Amino acid sequence: MxxxxxxxxxxxxxxxxxxxxxxxxxxxxxxxxxxxxxxxxxxxxxxxxxxxxxxxxxxxxxxxxxxxxxxxxxxxxxxxxxxxxxxxxxxxxxxxxxxxxxxxxxxxxxxxxxxxxxxxxxxxxxxxxxxxxxxxxxxxxxxxxxxxxxxxxxxxxxxxxxxxxxxxxxxxxxxxxxxxxxxERMPFPGPGLAVRVVGEVTREKAEVAREACHVVEEELEEYEPWQAFGAVIGKATGVKGDNRVHGWVVAIRSVESRDGMTARAQEIDWETLQRIQSRITGENENVARVVYDVTHKPPATIEYE
The missing domain is CATH 3.40.50.620 (HUPs)
Structure with a gap:
């Protein structure tokens, strides 16, 4: 040290x-x-x-x-x-x-x-x-x-x-x-939300990622993660009210690490995950579903791109 x-x-x-x-x-x-x-x-x-x-x-x-x-x-x-x-x-x-x-x-x-x-x-x-x-x-x-x-x-x-x-x-x-x-602030990638959007970066996808990251950071504060965020990884079909929607899929990532070279996905309780998905899908009409990423580093990197 x-x-x-x-x-x-x-x-x-x-x-x-x-x-x-x-x-x-x-x-x-x-x-x-x-x-x-x-x-x-x-x-x-x-x-x-x-x-x-x-x-x-x-x-x-x-x-x-x-x-x-x-x-x-x-x-x-x-x-x-x-x-x-x-x-x-x-x-x-x-x-x-x-x-x-x-x-x-x-x-x-x-x-x-x-x-x-x-x-x-x-x-x-x-x-x-x-x-x-x-x-x-x-x-x-x-x-x-x-x-x-x-x-x-x-x-x-x-x-x-x-x-x-x-x-x-x-x-x-x-x-x-x-x-x-x-x-004590958790790391944020230099390219910003661009690496939390899989594929082409648009203003809409960046805004979805920004709001999702905000929700995740708030809800997981008590877990003291090394890094936690939401990423826009694609689209999928969902239902809101009585209507079919083809909306964004947001992946939640929360990891523990010492130096960022390796990391382990955190075990988050079901109630917390449900609260996160409820907020993200409820606060953004264009989000169809939320998933949780359980992959360690390696084989994954912490960020998506």
Whole structure:
């Protein structure tokens, strides 16, 4: 386990050495990885850093407002609405790896544009060790690692937590004094809801996934899962009232893990599962059924794509 205090001192000094007198932008998503990276970078270079949160349309429910409130101490925070850009780029894309490549391309191009506005030469991001292992090991490309385009218009990409596992990042977050809502927050994939929608990503499917994830997180809070969410995996026939519907199928996933490299599906009691399905199908007229995923990692990955 990392010595959090020692790591912070070393990371801050390393960031100062990498960035020097230049300016940098930090990719801020609201998760613990990017929040730790942002806090370390802010401590290292202060006003030379511009935090940028990009609303891709694929974020968690209430994420944008949460970012505003949590990071209001950073006066230079920029919030960018890139919803249309992302959905336009993802139109017709079905293959998971192509999807990740598209998101990686849009990710870097948006940050290049923001960097030009503030004359920044460096990009800081919250890549962690499992991201690198999965991308380099050909398991799946992470949008900010293997999913990045070859040509990137930055002098360098700074990754202060690149050698840490998730549990170690949480230790650093606690040592930095970040709020529990950040330090203990369950992981959320960099490509966002795009990897919780099987096949083409549309606004409708993303909204179904967003609401399902919100319900699952609320209902399973007492189980303290490593990660829990709802994913849109296809369509099936159902009945609502006296009418036949051909609606979305939402898969519920809840797993226990230490570092995300392996995971076990949680045993959830029947009453809780029924309450979840009742809320999801009742709150969205276009959802026909809800299923529970009992697959461990391996053979499955935690996310669907």
């Amino acid at each position: 990392v010595d959090a205090s020692e790591f912070i001192d070393e990371a801050v000094e390393e960031i100062r050495e990498q960035i020097g007198d230049a300016n940098a932008v930090i990719a801020l998503s609201g998760g613990v990885d990017s929040s730790v990276a942002a806090t370390l970078a802010y401590e290292a270079v202060g006003d030379q850093l511009t935090p940028v949160y990009v609303d891709t349309g694929l974020m968690r429910k209430g994420e944008t407002q949460g970012i505003r409130e949590t990071f209001d101490f950073m006066d230079s925070l920029r919030i960018v609405d890139a919803t249309d850009r992302y959905f336009d780029a993802l139109e017709g894309v079905i293959d998971p790896e192509e999807k990740r490549a598209v998101i990686g391309e849009e990710f870097i191009r948006v940050f290049e544009r923001e960097a030009r506005d503030v004359d920044a030469d460096y990009l800081v991001q919250g890549t962690i060790y499992p991201d690198r292992i999965e991308s380099e090991g050909n398991i799946k490309s992470h949008h900010n690692v293997g999913g990045l385009p070859e040509a990137v218009d930055f002098d360098g990409i700074v990754e202060p937590v690149r050698d840490l596992y998730k549990d170690e990042v949480r230790e650093v977050a606690r040592e930095l004094g970040l709020e529990e809502v950040i330090s």
